[in-house]
Amino acid sequence: xxxxxxxxxxxxxxxxxxxxxxxxxxxxxxxxxxxxxxxxxxxxxxxxxxxxxxxxxxxxxxxxxxxxxxxxxxxxxxxxxxxxxxxxxxxxxxxxxxxxxxxxxxxxxxxxxxxxxxxxxxxx
Amino acid sequence: xxxxxxxxxxxxxxxxxxxxxxxxxxxxxxxxxxxxxxxxxxxxxxxxxxxxxxxxxxxxxxxxxxxxxxxxxxxxxxxxxxxxxxxxxxxxxxxxxxxxxxxxxxxxxxxxxxxxxxxxxxxxxxxxxxxxxxxxxxxxxxxxxxxxxxxxxxxxxxxxxxxxxxxxxxxxxxxxxxxxxxxxxxxxxxxxxxxxxxxxxxxxxxxxxxxxxxxxxxxxxxxxxxxxxxxxxxxxxxxxxxxxxxxxxxxxxxxxxxxxxxxxxxxxxxxxxxxxxxxxxxxxxxxxxxxxxxxxxxxxxxxxxxxxxxxxxxxxxxxxxxxxxxxxxxxxxxxxxxxxxxxxxxxxxxxxxxxxxxxxxxxxxxxxxxxxxxxxxxxxxxxxxxxxxxxxxxxxxxxxxxxxxxxxxxxxxxxxxxxxxxxxxxxxxxxxxxxxxxxxxxxxxxxxxxxxxxxxxxxxxxxxxxxxxxxxxxxxxxxxxxxxxxxxxxxxxxxxxxxxxxxxxxxxxxxxxxxxxxxxxxxxxxxxxxxxxxxxxxxxxxxxxxxxxxxxxxxxxxxxxxxxxxxxxxxxxxxxxxxxxxxxxxxxxxxxxxxxxxxxxxxxxxxxxxxxxxxxxxxxxxxxxxxxxxxxxxxxxxxxxxxxxxxxxxxxxxxxxxxxxxxxxxxxxxxxxxxxxxxxxxxxxxxxxxxxxxxxxxxxxxxxxxxxxxxxxxxxxxxxxxxxxxxxxxxxxxxxxxxxxxxxxxxxxxxxxxxxxxxxxxxxxxxxxxxxxxxxxxxxxxxxxxxxxxxxxxxxxxxxxxxxxxxx
Numbered sequence: 001x002x003x004x005x006x007x008x009x010x011x012x013x014x015x016x017x018x019x020x021x022x023x024x025x026x027x028x029x030x031x032x033x034x035x036x037x038x039x040x041x042x043x044x045x046x047x048x049x050x051x052x053x054x055x056x057x058x059x060x061x062x063x064x065x066x067x068x069x070x071x072x073x074x075x076x077x078x079x080x081x082x083x084x085x086x087x088x089x090x091x092x093x094x095x096x097x098x099x100x101x102x103x104x105x106x107x108x109x110x111x112x113x114x115x116x117x118x119x120x121x122x123x124x
Numbered sequence: 125x126x127x128x129x130x131x132x133x134x135x136x137x138x139x140x141x142x143x144x145x146x147x148x149x150x151x152x153x154x155x156x157x158x159x160x161x162x163x164x165x166x167x168x169x170x171x172x173x174x175x176x177x178x179x180x181x182x183x184x185x186x187x188x189x190x191x192x193x194x195x196x197x198x199x200x201x202x203x204x205x206x207x208x209x210x211x212x213x214x215x216x217x218x219x220x221x222x223x224x225x226x227x228x229x230x231x232x233x234x235x236x237x238x239x240x241x242x243x244x245x246x247x248x249x250x251x252x253x254x255x256x257x258x259x260x261x262x263x264x265x266x267x268x269x270x271x272x273x274x275x276x277x278x279x280x281x282x283x284x285x286x287x288x289x290x291x292x293x294x295x296x297x298x299x300x301x302x303x304x305x306x307x308x309x310x311x312x313x314x315x316x317x318x319x320x321x322x323x324x325x326x327x328x329x330x331x332x333x334x335x336x337x338x339x340x341x342x343x344x345x346x347x348x349x350x351x352x353x354x355x356x357x358x359x360x361x362x363x364x365x366x367x368x369x370x371x372x373x374x375x376x377x378x379x380x381x382x383x384x385x386x387x388x389x390x391x392x393x394x395x396x397x398x399x400x401x402x403x404x405x406x407x408x409x410x411x412x413x414x415x416x417x418x419x420x421x422x423x424x425x426x427x428x429x430x431x432x433x434x435x436x437x438x439x440x441x442x443x444x445x446x447x448x449x450x451x452x453x454x455x456x457x458x459x460x461x462x463x464x465x466x467x468x469x470x471x472x473x474x475x476x477x478x479x480x481x482x483x484x485x486x487x488x489x490x491x492x493x494x495x496x497x498x499x500x501x502x503x504x505x506x507x508x509x510x511x512x513x514x515x516x517x518x519x520x521x522x523x524x525x526x527x528x529x530x531x532x533x534x535x536x537x538x539x540x541x542x543x544x545x546x547x548x549x550x551x552x553x554x555x556x557x558x559x560x561x562x563x564x565x566x567x568x569x570x571x572x573x574x575x576x577x578x579x580x581x582x583x584x585x586x587x588x589x590x591x592x593x594x595x596x597x598x599x600x601x602x603x604x605x606x607x608x609x610x611x612x613x614x615x616x617x618x619x620x621x622x623x624x625x626x627x628x629x630x631x632x633x634x635x636x637x638x639x640x641x642x643x644x645x646x647x648x649x650x651x652x653x654x655x656x657x658x659x660x661x662x663x664x665x666x667x668x669x670x671x672x673x674x675x676x677x678x679x680x681x682x683x684x685x686x687x688x689x690x691x692x693x694x695x696x697x698x699x700x701x702x703x704x705x706x707x708x709x710x711x712x713x714x715x716x717x718x719x720x721x722x723x724x725x726x727x728x729x730x731x732x733x734x735x736x737x738x739x740x741x742x743x744x745x746x747x748x749x750x751x752x753x754x755x756x757x758x759x760x761x762x763x764x765x766x767x768x769x770x771x772x773x774x775x776x777x778x779x780x781x782x783x784x785x786x787x788x789x790x791x792x793x794x795x796x797x798x799x800x801x802x803x804x805x806x807x808x809x810x811x812x813x814x815x816x817x818x819x820x821x822x823x824x825x826x827x828x829x830x831x832x833x834x835x836x837x838x839x840x841x842x843x844x845x846x847x848x849x850x851x852x853x854x855x856x857x858x859x860x861x862x863x864x865x866x867x868x869x870x871x872x873x874x875x876x877x878x879x880x881x882x883x884x885x886x887x888x889x890x891x892x893x894x895x896x897x898x899x900x901x902x903x904x905x906x907x908x909x910x911x912x913x914x915x916x917x918x919x920x921x922x923x924x925x926x927x928x929x930x931x932x
Contacts, residue, residue: 010722012750016729023738054718056889083718083725105725108733 002119003027005044007034007063008052008081017050020108021115034058038066041073047119050102050111053082061096068097077118081106137203144199145192152188160184221249225256276351276371282364284309284325296373298344312341314348324355338374350374419559422450423566437471439570444473444542447563451556453544454524459492461538467492470540475518490514492541495529499538501561502529503552507545519545526550530560532568539571597696600682601630601650603689617675617698619667630694653679653692662699674700704875711882712893719761723754767827768894771901778821778905780929785816785850792829796837803837805844812851819929824902831895832861832922838889839920840865852928856908859924868914876912899924 004026006017014030021028029044031037034055041049049067051060058066060080067073077099100114160181217234233253234246276293278286289304297304297312313321317339324337335355340348352372357364425446440458448456455474459467467489490513495502504510507527508520515524524545532540542564591598597614599607607625615622618633625633630650649659660678667673676699682691730747733739739747789809800807818825829848836846845864850857868876872883877900882893896912903910908926 010725012726012730012754013722015746015750016726016733019739019743020733083721104721105728108729108738109736 002047005046454547602691649679723758726754810849836863864919
């Protein structure tokens with residue numbers, strides 16, 4: 001069972017993603033706080049991380065940069081949830097190693113398809 | 125020898141002649157006698173016959189003698205021919221040679237026929253002829269020269285008789301060569317010149333040097349020809365044998381001389397005639413000169429006085445005082461002529477100050493009016509008696525008589541009239557008028573200059589005021605690149621005191637070639653302007669205090685009237701704010717989009733899941749509630765934006781109502797109960813006693829408080845304390861919102877309240893950047909102010925001051 005970590009400060013986003021992925025058979029861990037998330041990642045070893053860009057404290061980009069600079073964690077794919085749609089934001093995201101962009105408002109169905117695509121085979 | 129030979133020859137000739145004569149004679153006589161006697165014997169005649177015979181004999185004898193003589197002559201001739209040939213031919217040749225030489229043909233060489241004395245003579249003749257020929261050749265050359273001389277020439281013998289002249293002499297004096305020779309030089313002189321010549325010849329000719337003298341010679345036709353004679357004596361054995369005179373025609377020069385002498389005479393004659401007039405003129409001229417000098421000194425003084433004065437009135441005063449003193453007038457005044465023809469007495473001299481108030485109104489100044497209208501000066505012999513002019517009382521009272529009005533013109537129109545009044549009837553001289561006109565001209569120039577000066581001063585001060593007070597920084601730079609002037613704003617903007625800017629090179633003070641912030645090429649606009657180009661560029665500038673500015677630098681060349689570059693002017697505008705606003709506006713799009721997208725995610729995503737039946741039951745209800753609240757959040761945000769836009773455009777009117785403080789605060793607290801709890805924050809209200817009612821627009825004030833409390837909760841850690849207090853201060857309500865949050869940095873504080881400004885925490889917080897802007901607008905609408913003070917780590921204090929109202 002693939003494990004997906006979702007980090008967002010909006011509870012209803014976490015609720016939506018958790019519900020959708022769990023129904024599809026994924027194991028979902030959620031966090032409303034980006035602080036200390038690296039420890040969570042190290043501990044939980046998720047197969048995919050979905051990060052919100054705009055979060056109090058560490059932003060999604062900060063977390064992604066930290067993950068990608070840690071050789072033990074850099075292999076974990078990162079999906080970035082963002083309300084931004086601007087070109088230069090995407091560039092900034094890609095620079096730090098983001099694998100996929102999901103622009104808000106997003107379709108939970110499409111998100112699931114992307115997760116499925118990335119983790120095909122890993123799911124039971 | 126020659127004689128002997130000739131004698132022999134002569135003897136021989138005589139013998140031959142005798143033989144030739146005598147023999148035929150004897151033979152003839154023989155025959156004749158025989159015949160006569162024969163005939164006589166035949167006839168035997170008588171005595172008569174005898175006589176007859178005798179006669180016949182005589183006749184025959186004579187007859188024969190004649191024939192024989194003829195014969196002898198013939199023979200003698202033939203013999204002479206034979207014998208004389210040898211003697212006669214050389215002599216003949218000699219004759220011919222002599223004849224040739226006489227005729228000027230010197231190239232004769234006679235043949236030497238015999239070797240006798242004649243041959244000798246011929247040889248001698250030949251050598252003589254040769255030397256004559258050589259001498260003559262030489263003479264010929266000299267003669268040719270003499271003949272071709274332009275100047276006349278004579279040769280005199282020691283008795284001063286002309287022995288030769290050249291063709292120029294003939295031409296000049298009319299005497300042919302032959303006529304001239306034999307004349308005495310004194311024949312060519314009149315009495316006067318005779319004496320001169322006598323002296324010249326007598327005294328000088330004895331000397332061995334040549335002499336030159338001027339004299340007049342009489343020509344053949346009686347003309348007196350002035351000549352210059354250069355005489356050279358010819359010496360032979362110490363004696364003067366001849367004199368050669370070269371005679372130069374001097375008539376042209378002499379004419380000139382005589383004319384000069386004539387004119388001199390004439391002139392002195394005129395001078396003598398006019399000597400009195402001349403003396404008189406000299407005296408008058410002296411007077412005139414003294415007068416001119418005096419006049420000039422006065423005018424100089426006037427020029428000096430009026431040039432130092434930039435005040436028209438002062439110039440006028442100086443001028444009229446000077447005029448009155450110089451022309452000894454009783455009084456002088458200056459009447460101003462206004463733009464619309466109004467005339468008023470400005471300055472006067474020679475009248476009591478106490479009389480000044482007695483100046484009559486305009487209609488009394490009819491002379492000034494006439495002068496102003498005509499633009500010409502006027503002289504009135506007796507102004508008090510002249511019916512054409514009405515005069516002010518002060519003039520008639522002082523019994524002024526002659527008056528002179530002089531116009532003072534500036535740019536062609538009369539701007540004033542100088543009037544002089546004399547106590548007596550005075551003849552105003554032309555020179556006086558001349559002087560007055562000059563003084564008036566000087567005055568008009570002075571007036572023009574002082575007007576220009578005043579205008580300039582005004583313009584200058586205006587320009588300086590503008591220069592110093594405009595918000596744009598302005599500085600000028602000379603061609604060397606040194607800053608020559610800068611206004612206050614320039615120094616303020618760059619954060620450098622003006623004294624550290626002036627006279628410095630622009631590169632040391634002014635943003636220059638660090639390159640434009642956006643677009644364009646990288647060349648410095650100041651340099652471009654100094655090359656005659658206008659340029660505008662945006663530049664980053666860091667003040668000495670570290671503040672960063674974005675400046676717009678407009679450079680223009682400073683050109684003189686001829687178009688030469690004299691420097692450059694820089695206009696520097698701080699466009700940091702404009703740039704920031706531009707940036708903020710694009711931030712807005714981003715922020716608004718983000719803020720809208722989050723609630724939309726709930727609505728869109730959850731709807732999809734509900735439709736897909738991913739959730740059901742209680743979970744579905746929860747979804748719907750979330751969708752609703754997020755929808756409401758979206759709606760509020762849109763309202764905020766709309767409110768702000770409506771308030772800003774002034775389309776909104778506040779609706780003042782009575783607000784019960786306690787109820788209002790409770791309502792607010794209720795609104796935030798959930799948020800406070802989540803953040804573990806506290807919200808406290810503190811009211812001053814006696815305040816229970818506030819007059820304001822309830823919804824707007826609520827909006828303000830909600831925004832401020834939201835900010836306190838957003839920009840703070842958990843456990844933040846928020847205190848809202850309300851008090852009265854004179855006629856104002858003071859509402860304070862104080863928190864223990866992150867506070868606002870100095871840099872953010874400067875911009876806070878600007879629309880869409882989000883500050884340093886924008887990347888970790890949510891917001892539209894419209895909250896404080898909206899609050900400020902709402903308070904402004906209430907006639908109040910909103911002030912923010914902050915400092916890390918004290919948190920933030922927002923103070924709202926609104927005027928108290930009792931009712932609507």
